[in-house]
Amino acid sequence: MKDNFEVNIDDTINSGQVFLWKKFNSKWYGVNGEKILILGDKLNVKSKDIHNFFRFDDDFQKIKKQLSKDSVAKKAINNFPGMRILRQDPFQCYISFIVSSNSNIPNIQTRLQKLSQKFGEKKTIEGKEFFLFPKPEKLANASITNIAKCGLGYRTKYVKKAAVAVNEGTINFSSLKKQDYQDARDDLCQVFGIGKKVADCILLFSLDKLEAVPLDRWVLRILEKYYSKEFQIRTKSITEKTYDELHDKIVDHFGKYAGYAQQFLFKNERDAFEKKWIG
DNA sequence: ACCTGACCTCGTCT
DNA sequence: AAGACGAGGTCAG
Numbered sequence: 001m002k003d004n005f006e007v008n009i010d011d012t013i014n015s016g017q018v019f020l021w022k023k024f025n026s027k028w029y030g031v032n033g034e035k036i037l038i039l040g041d042k043l044n045v046k047s048k049d050i051h052n053f054f055r056f057d058d059d060f061q062k063i064k065k066q067l068s069k070d071s072v073a074k075k076a077i078n079n080f081p082g083m084r085i086l087r088q089d090p091f092q093c094y095i096s097f098i099v100s101s102n103s104n105i106p107n108i109q110t111r112l113q114k115l116s117q118k119f120g121e122k123k124t125i126e127g128k129e130f131f132l133f134p135k136p137e138k139l140a141n142a143s144i145t146n147i148a149k150c151g152l153g154y155r156t157k158y159v160k161k162a163a164v165a166v167n168e169g170t171i172n173f174s175s176l177k178k179q180d181y182q183d184a185r186d187d188l189c190q191v192f193g194i195g196k197k198v199a200d201c202i203l204l205f206s207l208d209k210l211e212a213v214p215l216d217r218w219v220l221r222i223l224e225k226y227y228s229k230e231f232q233i234r235t236k237s238i239t240e241k242t243y244d245e246l247h248d249k250i251v252d253h254f255g256k257y258a259g260y261a262q263q264f265l266f267k268n269e270r271d272a273f274e275k276k277w278i279g
Numbered sequence: 280a281c282c283t284g285a286c287c288t289c290g291t292c293t
Numbered sequence: 294a295a296g297a298c299g300a301g302g303t304c305a306g
Contacts, residue, residue, distance in 0.1 A: 016301065097301090100301060100302085101301085101302040101303060102286080102287090102299090102300065102301090102302050102303080103287095103288080103289085103300055103301075103302085104289085104290075104299080104300040104301075105300090105301080106289080106290065106300095107288070107289055107290080107300075108300095108301085110288095110289075111288090148287090151287085151288060151289075152287075152288080153286075153287020153288045153289095154285095154286050154287045154288090154303095154304095155286095155287075155288095155303095156287085158303085192303090192304085193302095193303070193304090194303085195302060195303050195304085196302095196303095197301075197302060197303090198301095198302070198303085201301085214301075216301040216302080217300085217301060217302090218301060219301085239280080239281060239282080240280085240281090241280075241281085266301085270301090276290095
């Protein structure tokens with residue numbers, strides 16, 4: 001067991017990976033699929049769920065050392081050394097990022113809360129009421145009208161189709177985990193509503209693909225600001241082809257833990273601009 | 280293959 | 294107070 005004491009729960013929760021978390025009296029309560037996780041000041045590393053969720057199986061010292069070869073990443077890691085990438089419930093992660101497109105964190109959070117409330121199972125823990133994340137079957141069978149009531153807008157049909165794909169087995173998360181990064185991403189991109197960015201989020205945050213690097217507006221801004229020489233960013237919006245070329249360069253530069261680098265750079269830059277997180 | 284708009288909804292800001 | 298603006302993209306033409 002290594003370094004569990006170094007994990008900073010607040011920084012980790014507030015790094016744009018998860019949305020269904022709330023803090024009461026210095027304890028965090030969060031929905032992860034069909035489980036409610038409770039985090040006190042100190043993590044219970046003996047809990048299998050906690051171990052899994054915080055990726056204690058990763059050799060964080062090694063990752064940190066490798067990424068610190070890059071001076072910008074090094075600085076970001078030093079600012080937030082306790083932040084970790086989480087291993088989320090795949091279905092929840094999948095729907096979360098489909099719903100995130102062209103949106104902001106408070107909106108994403110509201111949508112997911114409404115989806116859970118409407119389609120998830122109610123559970124009471126420590127006298128508090130929670131709603132588990134809906135099961136694929138439940139969302140797949142929900143009507144478009146009812147899903148739309150959760151404020152999804154044009155993303156409604158994305159969610160419906162995506163849930164159906166999982167329910168029918170067209171998308172199978174344990175298979176995706178076994179595939180290599182490229183194949184898994186190609187399969188995810190077949191789903192209506194999933195482009196490369198969203199696919200990368202799902203792969204990085206729930207399917208153990210640490211070389212996935214979601215290239216969103218923020219990351220592009222960061223690359224433009226700190227890496228203009230290395231990566232030659234032209235525009236704010238990028239084409240499919242540019243996305244792949246950039247991604248290749250980034251993995252060449254940072255190595256197989258590039259996804260972690262992205263997360264630190266993202267957190268660092270977002271906090272610098274005091275963007276809103278959850279809780 | 281690349282470029283350009285449109286797109287739902289909800290905060291903020293004016 | 295009502296209208297504009299933009300937010301962690303994706304799809305269609």
